[in-house]
Amino acid sequence: MNKEITEKNKKILLIVLIAGCFLSTLNQTLLNVALSSFMDVFHVTAATVQWLSTGFMLVNGVLVPITAFLMKRFTTRQLFISSMFFLLIGAVLGASAMNFGMLLTGRMIQAIGAGIIIPLLMTVILYLYPSEKRGSIMGTIGFAMIFAPAIAPTLSGFIIEYVSWRWLFIVLAPFILIVIVLAFKYLMNVAETSKSKLDIASVILSSIGFGCILFGFSSAGSKGWDDPIVITTIIVGIIVTTLFCLRQIKSNDPLLNLSVFKYKIFTLTSFINILITMIMYADLILLPIYLQNGRGFSAFEAGLLLLPGAVLNALLSPITGKMYDKYGARPLFITGLLFIIISMCGVINLSASTTFMYLMVRTCILRIGLSFITMPLNTAGLNALPRELGSHGSAVNNTVRQLAGAIGTAVVITVYTIQATSHASKLSMENENISARQLAELTSIFGSSDAYVFMLVLSIVALIVAFFMPKKSALEKSVTKTVLQKSKS
Known part of the structure; x- marks a missing residue:
């Protein structure tokens, strides 16, 4: 060039x-x-x-x-x-x-x-x-x-x-x-x-494997985990994806080079990526459910509530990018996850009187946390790889994000549904005169709160993993070592 x-x-x-x-x-x-x-x-x-x-x-x-x-x-x-x-x-x-x-x-x-x-x-x-x-x-x-x-x-x-x-x-x-x-x-x-020659067998295996896993988990939220189609597609997806991974490991010119996971920093960032994506997708599903089903807000009002936090996230992204270059990934991840944990603590006790402004501020706190993590996460993972593995690292990152999004959404909807059903039977027994509309609203509110407890646990796990990220000096040594090894070979 x-x-x-x-x-x-x-x-x-x-x-x-x-x-x-x-x-x-x-x-x-x-x-x-x-x-x-x-x-x-x-x-x-x-x-x-x-x-x-x-x-x-x-x-x-x-x-x-x-x-x-x-x-x-x-x-x-x-x-x-x-x-x-x-x-x-x-x-x-x-x-x-x-x-x-x-x-x-x-x-x-x-x-x-x-x-x-x-x-x-x-x-x-x-x-x-x-x-x-x-x-x-x-x-x-x-x-x-x-x-x-x-x-x-x-x-x-x-x-x-x-x-x-x-x-x-x-x-x-x-x-x-x-x-x-x-x-x-x-x-x-x-x-x-x-x-380079396209490995048709790998394309077929990846299409069936990832396709079945995505479809199975996407359908689980609406059909339920006991649905034969959901169970079959997830099992087939896992088996075929395993065959795909084995083929990539043995191949001299793999479609998706899984040797990226030999780099510790890439593996750590991938794991945090899974948890953060699950939290992010789940929140985008849960909050509108609570607002529309539990509180009777319109879709437009739900969109307006999410807007300030998301704009703040976008505006902070270039700033956190520069902070990453200066301080490295570890302090940014820890700071961001602390913000996310605070935002999750703020919604584990939702009620019928939780104000619109309170939820807006809470969503802004969540989005500030995400701005410290989302792009620095990609940068840290890809920086740990030699240049020739960059396209594979990027493809793995995006595949992981797609799967985590589908799985996170399915799991959180399941937690919400199970808890909402449990609360419905309790409320019906405790108050026989409760109207169907009141019951639906209350179960939606309580179910959302319980699902947020699950997301709080995911946030804490991600914070623990973030402490294993090396400091900036160690990170730079690791990247330099990778480059030197590749230039020698």
Whole structure:
């Protein structure tokens, strides 16, 4: 890479990639608030409409393990522009959908684009920037990645309430077109491509394995853990994923290089990543359940409550990125997890009189905590790897996040359902005159509180693991040692 490309075009390259990443993440979360509206428009059940989220996650989860191969085989330009075209085609199909099948097809096509962009962006940063500058760059990316889901619920609620649902897709199309034009003009290739051969057997195994696990856990929340489909898909998923992992370990050119787990820091950050993702996804499910089912707030009001905290998270992301470069991962993780623990303690005793403002402040505390962890976590894990394993580390990170999100959501919904049912029988026995509506509201409130106790436990476990992270000086020695070993071999 010549000096001109290194210095002059880095910023343009980053702006184009971050814009694509922002639109991809916004698109991913924009439909969540609109699911009940689609049920009315297309006359489908809750189980069917859920495929707009589940299907997106499945395609994403199946595609992510293949991204390391795609990044070896195709150029940065080819991959990025292709992924943006997938987003555009999906948006056009969604906006013009005449039936639910057409809408779902558009959504699945969008998921193909979204599955490529984030791992691609992470790998480009590994190539462009030295380890001591990656924290601040990741922080800037974090702003885009966090700001998109921050505004999505409120924007979606506004569109659904005041305009047609089709504008959820129409509003994205011109911005995607602008990014495609900029990419054609400014985007250059970062890494060299190679004619590596695609291991079809590994692709099939990863697709079936990860697909079944994601589907099984995603369905467990609604169908229940005793459902034969849930049990079968999870068992098949675990068996096939195990076969996939064994094949990768034995392969000379693996689809997903699992030797990344030989690096202690990467393994530690992956474990914390699982716990943090479970907490984050679970909170995004639980809080709206409490607000809408327990307190009678609208989806738009629930979105407004989440907005200040998420905006704060996005604004803090570049700052915590710079702090990572200065102080290292360990103090940031510990600080962030203390904020998360405080925020979880604040919602383990929810009641019918818990104020809107109290919940908003509590969510801001949670989001401050997450801003200390989310992007520094990615940076610390990827910095621990030699450059040639960067794309594999990024693919593993995203695969872990997808699985943790599905598992976290399923487990927290299960805890909530079991506890809500238990409280319902107790309240019915204690007060025979209680109305059905009061009973439903109280059980939702108490069930949410109990589920937050489970999330508090996860936060404490993550804090304990964070203490095993090495200090900045030890971390730098470890990274230097890795680089030296690789340059000798």
